[in-house]
Amino acid sequence: MTHQEYVFAAYALAFSVMFAMAAKVWITSRSYRRQVEALAVVRRRPNREER
């Protein structure tokens, strides 16, 4: 392996791990946000017994 290949391997690994970490946090965030928003809509709706 040449020096450039070692550099490429290190950067590829570092950025893949950081990208995977960021993607996991973002996907989880999107999923919870949708659930919380759906919950807020349900909670704003008047109770069935009150109607």
Added chain:
Amino acid sequence: MARGMSSYSNVAKYVQGLAQPTRFVEMSGRAIPVLSALTMMFFLMGLYLAFSSDVDYPQGATVRIMYVHVPSAWMAMLCYTVMTLNAVGSLVWRHPLADVSARVAAPLGAAFTFVSLVTGAIWGKPMWGTWWVWDARLTSMFVLFIMYLGILAINRAVDEPTRAARVSAVLIIVGFVNIPIIKFSVEWWNTLHQPASVLRFDGPALDIEFLRPLLIMGLAFTTLFATLYVASIRNETWRRKLISHYRLAAGAASQRDS
């Protein structure tokens, strides 16, 4: 004097306000886009400087591995320090947000430690002629990685949140002893790993040509950590809110049925 006192109490009130989960979620909605933009900007600047700066005479191009290896090692240790501060907050004041903050940092810290270990091995092969040696710096970093995995395992193994918070807080605080060992290992023992060259009492030993990209990449990693950390705290707050709501809904449904 009175004005100084009132501005101090305003700041204290603001910080106390942020410690409330609902206020924190509101604040994070504004902070995450700003932090993400800063992260992108610092990474672009850092990568440009990393690949446009001169190469080292003895190391050649492999010196560029330093710009990802060193900041990830800094983040691994910073993350554990932040976790320890939050663990103290969780154990002493039993604050729910401190518990959340202590727990969500573990996967981020594990990822940064992993990057630091593997990029170090990739740098070690052409420079030292070996991927790995059991010297004090490498071994103490490996112990840090195992600590992160242990904290993650405990968080998942204990179901009851209060008990899980206490157990992981104690483990985090005990494990903090490893952080000064990592920092000073290269001074206390004879290691193949080089001694500290940036965070030293008598100033950095690196030339400005290498120091500039390293510090910018350090800022990029710090803002990335801050972004992911704030987003993870918000995720965990939402998760707990949803769980408590589902439990209440399940309780109400079983009462209605009976």
